[in-house]
Amino acid sequence: MEKLLWNEKLNIGVEIVDKAHANLFRIVGKLIELVNSDSNYQNACKEGIKYLEDYSIKHFAEEEAYMRSIRYSGYAKHKEIHDIFRDQTLVSLKKTLELSDYSLTAVHRFLNTMLGWLTGHIMTEDQMISGVPYKPNLYDYSTRVSVAAQAVSQAMKDLFHLDTALVDDNYYGQYLDMGFYCRLGYDMDDGGKVLILMGAEDKLIRRGVGLIYGMQTMRDTEMVHEVALQIFEQFLRHMGSLFRSDTTYSLHREELLTSDEFRSDFATRYPYSMLFETRLGRFLFCSRKWKPKRRKVSRIQES
Numbered sequence: 001m002e003k004l005l006w007n008e009k010l011n012i013g014v015e016i017v018d019k020a021h022a023n024l025f026r027i028v029g030k031l032i033e034l035v036n037s038d039s040n041y042q043n044a045c046k047e048g049i050k051y052l053e054d055y056s057i058k059h060f061a062e063e064e065a066y067m068r069s070i071r072y073s074g075y076a077k078h079k080e081i082h083d084i085f086r087d088q089t090l091v092s093l094k095k096t097l098e099l100s101d102y103s104l105t106a107v108h109r110f111l112n113t114m115l116g117w118l119t120g121h122i123m124t125e126d127q128m129i130s131g132v133p134y135k136p137n138l139y140d141y142s143t144r145v146s147v148a149a150q151a152v153s154q155a156m157k158d159l160f161h162l163d164t165a166l167v168d169d170n171y172y173g174q175y176l177d178m179g180f181y182c183r184l185g186y187d188m189d190d191g192g193k194v195l196i197l198m199g200a201e202d203k204l205i206r207r208g209v210g211l212i213y214g215m216q217t218m219r220d221t222e223m224v225h226e227v228a229l230q231i232f233e234q235f236l237r238h239m240g241s242l243f244r245s246d247t248t249y250s251l252h253r254e255e256l257l258t259s260d261e262f263r264s265d266f267a268t269r270y271p272y273s274m275l276f277e278t279r280l281g282r283f284l285f286c287s288r289k290w291k292p293k294r295r296k297v298s299r300i301q302e303s
Contacts, residue, residue, distance in 0.1 A: 004029035012130040116230025155239040181262035185253035197286040204281030
């Protein structure tokens with residue numbers, strides 16, 4: 001594949017943080033080159049991944065110290081995101097690596113997830129600590145499709161600097177020639193559930209992700225999709241921050257889908273089903289929210 005480059009557009013303007021981010025990308029890039037060029041990659045890869053993990057944790061500590069030094073109001077939330085990634089995501093990925101004896105598939109998944117998560121995190125949460133005032137339009141929760149469409153468009157503009165046009169606000173699948181499909185499920189602290197279904201044209205994902213890393217396009221399909229899944233998860237987190245709400249949520253499921261799985265899920269109908277267009281291609285955004293019904297306890301069970 002083409003060489004992975006640090007994109008200076010991802011700089012947030014804080015030297016110690018920007019240097020660490022560039023180094024993290026360099027380490028991931030070197031590991032990707034190693035895995036793709038050396039058939040006896042395991043031993044070197046084990047050392048490289050351990051170094052990447054240690055450096056990431058050291059960076060989190062330095063970034064958190066900087067946030068405390070400027071009395072950043074979003075410190076607690078930001079630290080929680082670091083903690084979840086360190087204590088849950090990294091632990092899960094490392095377990096998969098060890099159980100597979102650092103198989104090629106597991107190593108690729110580890111590196112792709114790291115790359116996608118770091119990119120999405122830098123584009124969302126880290127931009128907030130740059131000292132540049134950010135005052136987005138905040139939306140009230142509404143059943144109106146127009147409100148959801150505005151939030152999607154603003155999030156795309158904020159993160160990817162892409163203008164979007166709503167092509168169809170009640171899309172029923174006339175144009176399902178997508179190349180990337182994912183589904184993300186969230187638990188709300190009020191007991192509610194949210195399910196997001198997304199699809200995007202292959203050219204949008206390849207060119208969009210490629211441009212982030214200094215390439216015209218990305219050719220490795222597996223890498224593109226796994227990186228994009230992590231970036232879209234951060235995109236949805238940012239989109240959620242655009243609504244006025246005291247309700248918090250947590251991601252409980254994220255998965256890439258095949259075209260058949262996507263079509264089957266899409267056929268179940270979503271209240272929000274919107275098709276958008278950008279200069280790089282089209283994407284579909286569907287969502288639904290519900291509260292599971294409580295099971296009634298019979299008198300026999302109670303006794």
